[in-house]
Structures are given as C-alpha cells and as structure tokens.
Amino acid sequence: MxxxxxxxxxxxxxxxxxxxxxxxxxxxxxxxxxxxxxxxxxxxxxxxxxxxxxxxxxxxxxxxxxxxxxxxxxxxxxxxxxxxxxxxxxxxxxxxxxxxxxxxxxxxxxxxxxxxxxxxxxxxDINDNAPSFKEIELEERISEMTGPGSRFPLAEAHDPDSGRNSLQSYELSGDEHFSLAVQAGPGGDQRPELVLAKALDREEAAFHELLLRASDGGDPARTGTARIRVTVLDANDNAPVFSQAEYTVRVPEDVPVGSVLVTVTATDADEGANGHVKYSLKKVSDMASNIFHLDSGSGAITLLQSLDFEEGDSYELEVQARDGGGLFDTAKVTISVTDKNDNAPVISVRSALSEISEDAPSGTTVALLHVHDQDSGPTARCAARSMGTSHSGWRSPIKTTTVW
CATH class of the missing domain: 2.60.40.60 (Cadherins)
Structure with missing residues (x-):
C-alpha cells in the first residue's frame, strides 16, 4: 500500500x-x-x-x-x-x-x-486584562560598595488571564548601570531581578531612574509599567540573615482574628542603621494581603480577618528582611489552614413524581436528590454516605428499593 x-x-x-x-x-x-x-x-x-x-x-x-x-x-x-x-x-x-x-x-x-x-x-480565556504591578513606584536602596553582577529581586507583575494572554516578558530601560534578569520560579512564574552591570559611585550619582515594563502574549499585547528609583548608599558589609529559610505553620480555620500566627526573625551583624532590620512582604497575592499583616518591626504575622478552609487551605508568603544599608535576605512562609466542621450538609430535591401507582415495582425512580457539604475529610464523607452518595455532591437519579 x-x-x-x-x-x-x-x-x-x-x-x-x-x-x-x-x-x-x-x-x-x-x-x-x-x-x-x-x-x-x-x-x-x-x-x-x-x-x-x-x-x-x-x-x-x-x-x-x-x-x-x-x-x-x-x-x-x-x-x-x-x-x-x-x-x-x-x-x-x-x-x-x-x-x-x-x-x-x-x-x-x-x-x-x-x-x-x-x-x-x-x-x-480572552485577553481582557493587562499585566499590572501592585505598586507603580518602586524604590531600591543599593550600597555604592556593591559589586557588579549583584542581583536584587523586583516586584512581580500580575495578569489574571491564562495561557498566552497572561504575563510573558519583562523589559528594563533607563540606565547603563543596570540590566534585567528573569528567573523561573518553582511554579513556572517569571521573577524579575535588577542586575548591577556597572559599579556605582554615590558622589557621581546619588539616584538612578529606571522603567520596568511587563507584557502579555495577546494580539495585540497589553503592557503595564512601574518606575524604579535606585538610591545609592554608603558601604554596608553585612546582610540580614533569617533564622530559617522557610517557616511552616498549621492553624485551624476558626483561629481568632488578631492572633499571631508566626514570627519571622532575621539578624544583622552591623550596627546603627545598617544593622536595623525591617520586614516586608515581597510576594503575596491580593487575597493573602487582605488576610495577613506583617509587622515591619517585630516580624510577627497576624490574622486580619477570619479564615475559611473552603475558600483557601494554604497560603504562601515571601518575606524580606532589609537593613538600613539596602542589603536583604528572604524567607518563605507557608500557612496551612485545617478544616473545621462548620458547614452542614445541604439536601435538595431536584425532581420528584407528584404521584405513583400503588403497584409500581421495587426500584422505580421516584425522585432526584442532591446532597452537598462544603467541608472536606471525614465530616463531609459521613454526610455523603448517609445519603448514599459521594461528598462531591453530584449523582445520578436515585431509585428506591421499596415503594410505599
């Protein structure tokens, strides 16, 4: 053939x-x-x-x-x-x-x-959203003693679209002292970094103005921009160091508002302003920023509003400790939410016969039932088993074993 x-x-x-x-x-x-x-x-x-x-x-x-x-x-x-x-x-x-x-x-x-x-x-998806930065005015403080090749993480842009319509690339313009590098995060996200390409001299220039542009892959492409102001500082030879690279905490969803969930700690061997550490959130979703608060002085992360396991069972934060000289360290904070039995099963009759013959055989379909429980784990499964279905809530028509 x-x-x-x-x-x-x-x-x-x-x-x-x-x-x-x-x-x-x-x-x-x-x-x-x-x-x-x-x-x-x-x-x-x-x-x-x-x-x-x-x-x-x-x-x-x-x-x-x-x-x-x-x-x-x-x-x-x-x-x-x-x-x-x-x-x-x-x-x-x-x-x-x-x-x-x-x-x-x-x-x-x-x-x-x-x-x-x-x-x-x-x-x-359609390309109905442009990449955007949470803050359009960014500030970086870099010591004049910092060597060329040093890297500084920048704020990431966010685009809620998916696929090619989501964030695809970054560009940097404005100054020969700096270039841009983009690293791939664990989840495939792009993380822009400011790279020092040429040594700084505070006496020559105390400030540098840059423009960071984020673009998606739509046709036509949409873009978002943020301005970066780099302040050149005097020498600072010790960076803050976190006590651990990753903090993990598990909390029940009914933990009271205002509770301290975890406290991050970083130390700096320098003295004065160069040894004074302040904490900030460098990577956090819009949802998490409304739920958690980081104290810039103590490093304590407190709860701003009630948690709901059904709306979110895990949150990841990236915390930065920066000293007065512009040096920093970062740590990852993972907050896992455990479920409580705070939702009752909901049973609804999707359809039912208004009447049935008395000689109808056993197994006749008389009603379509639906049971749903927003909780997870044993509490939801028990409710589902009592109705003879899975806890997902979706099922086929229910047939009776006996017709009365």
Whole structure:
C-alpha cells in the first residue's frame, strides 16, 4: 500500500474513533461545550436538543430544564431552539482565579422521563486584562560598595488571564548601570531581578531612574509599567540573615482574628542603621494581603480577618528582611489552614413524581436528590454516605428499593 493510502486509512480510523466517542458520551448523558468568557447574555453555547436527539415539542411537553450548581444560574435552555445559552455575562478570572482550566457544570433534567444529562462547559480565556504591578513606584536602596553582577529581586507583575494572554516578558530601560534578569520560579512564574552591570559611585550619582515594563502574549499585547528609583548608599558589609529559610505553620480555620500566627526573625551583624532590620512582604497575592499583616518591626504575622478552609487551605508568603544599608535576605512562609466542621450538609430535591401507582415495582425512580457539604475529610464523607452518595455532591437519579 502506498504512503497516501496509509494516510487516508489513518484519517478514516481517526474519524471513526471521533464518531464513536461522541456516541459514547451521548449514551452516558455527558455533553461538553466551550464558550469564551465575557460573552453577552443569551449567547449560544451548544445545540442540546440536537446532541441528545430531542425534538422541540419534547422539550416543551416533557418539562426539560437546566439546573446549575450553586446559587448563580450561568446557563439556560432556549425553548424555541433547544439551544443552551448563557444566562448572564461570565467572567473567567472571577470564577476560576486559581484554576488553569475553567469548567462549569450543570444538569439538563427531563422530568417527563426522569432523565438527567450532565453538561460541562469550559470557559475559555480572552485577553481582557493587562499585566499590572501592585505598586507603580518602586524604590531600591543599593550600597555604592556593591559589586557588579549583584542581583536584587523586583516586584512581580500580575495578569489574571491564562495561557498566552497572561504575563510573558519583562523589559528594563533607563540606565547603563543596570540590566534585567528573569528567573523561573518553582511554579513556572517569571521573577524579575535588577542586575548591577556597572559599579556605582554615590558622589557621581546619588539616584538612578529606571522603567520596568511587563507584557502579555495577546494580539495585540497589553503592557503595564512601574518606575524604579535606585538610591545609592554608603558601604554596608553585612546582610540580614533569617533564622530559617522557610517557616511552616498549621492553624485551624476558626483561629481568632488578631492572633499571631508566626514570627519571622532575621539578624544583622552591623550596627546603627545598617544593622536595623525591617520586614516586608515581597510576594503575596491580593487575597493573602487582605488576610495577613506583617509587622515591619517585630516580624510577627497576624490574622486580619477570619479564615475559611473552603475558600483557601494554604497560603504562601515571601518575606524580606532589609537593613538600613539596602542589603536583604528572604524567607518563605507557608500557612496551612485545617478544616473545621462548620458547614452542614445541604439536601435538595431536584425532581420528584407528584404521584405513583400503588403497584409500581421495587426500584422505580421516584425522585432526584442532591446532597452537598462544603467541608472536606471525614465530616463531609459521613454526610455523603448517609445519603448514599459521594461528598462531591453530584449523582445520578436515585431509585428506591421499596415503594410505599
């Protein structure tokens, strides 16, 4: 057989597998669609009637409806067309801030047939956010005795978009004394560093003005900028040193507001201003900055607002200790939140028969139940087992073992 014939055979097999996969998913009641974020209300998502083989009169006569998880209904069924449409504008960054693949789930319920079809809708990203710095005016204090090649971490930009639409590169401009290096963090994030390319002379120039630019990979690209003012200081030959490179603490989610969770400590062998250490948060998410406070003098990290395990079970902070001469050390602080049984299971009847014949056989489907517990671990599992389902909350139609 020639190469062209083999390629044609492979294409036919691939097409056959795709058709079989689509048929398998439809048979098991699982539909998958995708839609870009920020689409107007009423935008087309998928042709549910066609994909499930339902006729339009069936949709009206059999009580077909869409039920979404949670309070907000993001999707609706258009009765005249059988299309799944958006029920409101969807912001991907608001819904899936920490998730790379954003998927919303709902159920299509055919009450006349007591059937449930699961629907997954992936919300794809658009480049609707530009990279931004938490502070657009940055200050670095560097001793004139610092040797060329020394590096100083800079504040990172943040872009809530994903993939190519997220932060891709940094650029530095403004002065021949400095260049830019970008290091890859443990999670693949980019960490800009200011590199001293030429020795400083305070008597020649006491200040240097630089511009740091962050760009994403959208088309067209979006950018954000921050200005850096470098102050040149006199000699300081000892940097602060933390007592440990990483601090780890576990706290229950009901720890009182105002509690000191952990205290970081750094020492500096210098005297006077060059030995006086101040602490600051160099890398912290917007959420964590509203929950934790770092005392710049003592290094104590206190709780500003109540913790909720269901909203966040772990936080990472990067703390910097800097002396009066501009030298510094950094340490990582990991705060793990342990769960408390602070949520009761919620049981809802998704659909139920209004009447049933007295001679109905055992195993007849009489109702669709849903149980959900926001807690994790044994407390959520016990609640789920008591209903005969998993603690995730999603289940198929429930059949009774006995009809009364």
């Amino acid at each position: 020639c190469a062209a014939g083999r390629r044609w055979g492979r294409r036919q097999r691939a097409l056959l597998w795709a058709v079989l996969l689509a048929a398998w998913e439809a048979a098991w009641g699982q539909l998958r669609y995708s839609v870009p974020e920020e689409m107007p209300k009423g935008s087309f998502v998928g042709d549910v009637a066609k994909d499930l083989g339902l006729q339009l009169p069936e949709i009206r006569d059999r009580g077909v409806r869409i039920v979404s998880e949670g309070r907000t209904q993001y999707f609706a069924l258009h009765g005249k067309t059988g299309h799944l449409v958006t029920a409101e504008r969807i912001d991907r960054e608001q819904l899936c801030r920490l998730v790379e693949k954003c998927v919303l789930r709902c159920e299509l319920i055919v009450e006349g047939e007591m059937q449930v079809y699961g629907i997954e809708v992936e919300i794809t």
